[in-house]
Structure formats: structure tokens, C-alpha cells
Amino acid sequence: MVKVIFVEPNGTERHVPDAAEGQSLMEVGKANGIEGILADCGGACSCATCHVFVDPEWWERVGPPDDIEFAMLDMVADVAQELSRLSCQVKINAQLDGLRVTVAPASAF
Numbered sequence: 001m002v003k004v005i006f007v008e009p010n011g012t013e014r015h016v017p018d019a020a021e022g023q024s025l026m027e028v029g030k031a032n033g034i035e036g037i038l039a040d041c042g043g044a045c046s047c048a049t050c051h052v053f054v055d056p057e058w059w060e061r062v063g064p065p066d067d068i069e070f071a072m073l074d075m076v077a078d079v080a081q082e083l084s085r086l087s088c089q090v091k092i093n094a095q096l097d098g099l100r101v102t103v104a105p106a107s108a109f
């Protein structure tokens with residue numbers, strides 16, 4: 001099991017101790033009722049309602065978005081930052097044990 005920390009948009013820090021490898025970060029957020037992870041498209045990389053900001057120290061291990069995800073993030077450029085990822089596109093693995101992300105505020109998109 002992998003530990004993941006979500007910071008909800010209101011600043012509440014939520015610790016999830018039991019994320020499973022192979023789950024997406026979005027699935028972990030939804031399963032644990034994390035505020036702000038709406039995932040309207042169900043993980044198809046087409047809604048950006050699973051947007052998170054990766055803590056800088058985790059960015060290298062999480063890695064950057066691919067072209068399709070990057071294009072989707074461009075649609076929410078009002079809130080996107082250089083450490084933005086769509087959590088449905090981040091797969092949990094053992095290297096991410098302790099990962100900390102902040103849920104992005106709702107976008108105008």
C-alpha cells in the first residue's frame with residue numbers, strides 16, 4: 001500500500017494510507033471523498049475536474065503530462081501551473097509512497 005496526501009482546496013490535509021499500486025491518483029481521491037476531485041469524465045482525460053498541483057519535491061517522480069493531457073490543462077489555463085497534473089493520468093506506484101498534491105480550485109472552464 002502507498003500513502004498519499006491530498007490538500008483540499010480549503011487547505012485541509014487528508015492522509016490516505018492505503019492507495020493501491022495501479023490505481024490512478026484520481027481513483028484514490030474519489031474513493032476517499034477528497035474535496036474538489038470531481039472526475040466528471042471518469043478518467044478519460046477530457047474534463048480537467050481532477051486537476052492537482054504536485055508538490056515540487058515529487059515532480060520528478062510523478063513526471064510531466066503527455067501531449068494530450070497538456071492540451072487539456074491548457075483549457076484550464078486560468079488555474080493551471082507548471083506543476084499541474086490531471087490526477088486521472090497519474091498511476092500510483094511504490095515510488096510515489098508519501099506523495100503530496102494540492103487539489104486545484106475549480107476552473108472557469
Ligand code: FES
Pocket residue numbers: 026038039040041042043044045046047048049050086087088089
Ligand atoms: S477525470 Fe476527467 S480529466 Fe481526469
